[in-house]
Amino acid sequence: MQTNKLKKIPYGLSDFKRIKTENYYYIDKTHFLEKLEDEQNFLYFLRPRRFGKSLTLAMIEAYFDVYYKEQFDTIFKDTYAYDNPTPFKSSFYILSFNFSAVDTTDYENNFRTNLNDAVEYFIAKYKLNLKIDTTNPIDKIRQLLQYANVNDMPIYILIDEYDNFINKLLVNDITLYKGMVTDKEAIYKEFFSMLKVGTTGNDSAIRKMFITGVSPLNKWKQYR
Numbered sequence: 001m002q003t004n005k006l007k008k009i010p011y012g013l014s015d016f017k018r019i020k021t022e023n024y025y026y027i028d029k030t031h032f033l034e035k036l037e038d039e040q041n042f043l044y045f046l047r048p049r050r051f052g053k054s055l056t057l058a059m060i061e062a063y064f065d066v067y068y069k070e071q072f073d074t075i076f077k078d079t080y081a082y083d084n085p086t087p088f089k090s091s092f093y094i095l096s097f098n099f100s101a102v103d104t105t106d107y108e109n110n111f112r113t114n115l116n117d118a119v120e121y122f123i124a125k126y127k128l129n130l131k132i133d134t135t136n137p138i139d140k141i142r143q144l145l146q147y148a149n150v151n152d153m154p155i156y157i158l159i160d161e162y163d164n165f166i167n168k169l170l171v172n173d174i175t176l177y178k179g180m181v182t183d184k185e186a187i188y189k190e191f192f193s194m195l196k197v198g199t200t201g202n203d204s205a206i207r208k209m210f211i212t213g214v215s216p217l218n219k220w221k222q223y224r
Helices: 016-021 031-038 053-064 066-076 107-125 137-150 164-172 174-182 187-198
Strands: 042-047 093-098 155-160 206-214
Touching: 016 053, 016 066, 031 053, 042 053, 053 066, 053 093, 053 155, 053 206, 066 093, 093 107, 107 137, 107 164, 107 174, 107 187, 137 187, 155 187, 164 174, 164 206, 174 187, 187 206
Parallel strands: 042 206, 093 155, 155 206
Antiparallel strands: none
16 A cells, blocks of 8 residues: 655755655745735845745745746646746746855955856856856846846846845944945945846846845844
8 A cells, every 4th residue: 555755844945846846845825926926026025034035035936937937837736826827927037146145254255256156157047148258246247137138038136135244244344344335336235236227228137126134133223
């Protein structure tokens, strides 16, 4: 007599595809995708740590990314989203950043590397015929957005923990914080300015953004 394998508990796992295809327990939250599509195009999602932000981003990526179009049925079977697909499912190119990975020992250089890696991964993932001849991450993003605009590639920006290392800087070194965030040529400020450029004009490359952050509740009293 054949018995069903017991489902596993996805402790510490934020890979939505693995959870759905490798027999993990999953409480269906895909009905939020329908609501998300009807909301404003540029959204912030602030929650304390361990509230499922990264898993939410992984779910958004799996649902909206053209890369997973052929795997949609496998990933989303037995979910609300499978039975109630929306017009924009599997229709975006996902450019994803994870700032929780920024090394706190060398903030600026590691932040630049993080941006460069994200752009290079995007090019490789979608097999783009795009050669970028600069090491400046802001210029790389500019060239990528221009390419996407010309080639009619609607981009969905996902940023996980946009404020992770910035909060640490704010607590530990206010001078470094200003150099990264508020100074005239601060790389962090330049990054978000470039994203704003990507949303501007007719047929702009960036169509949607979803940004998560950690609510710094323990810092408001110190800096108010």
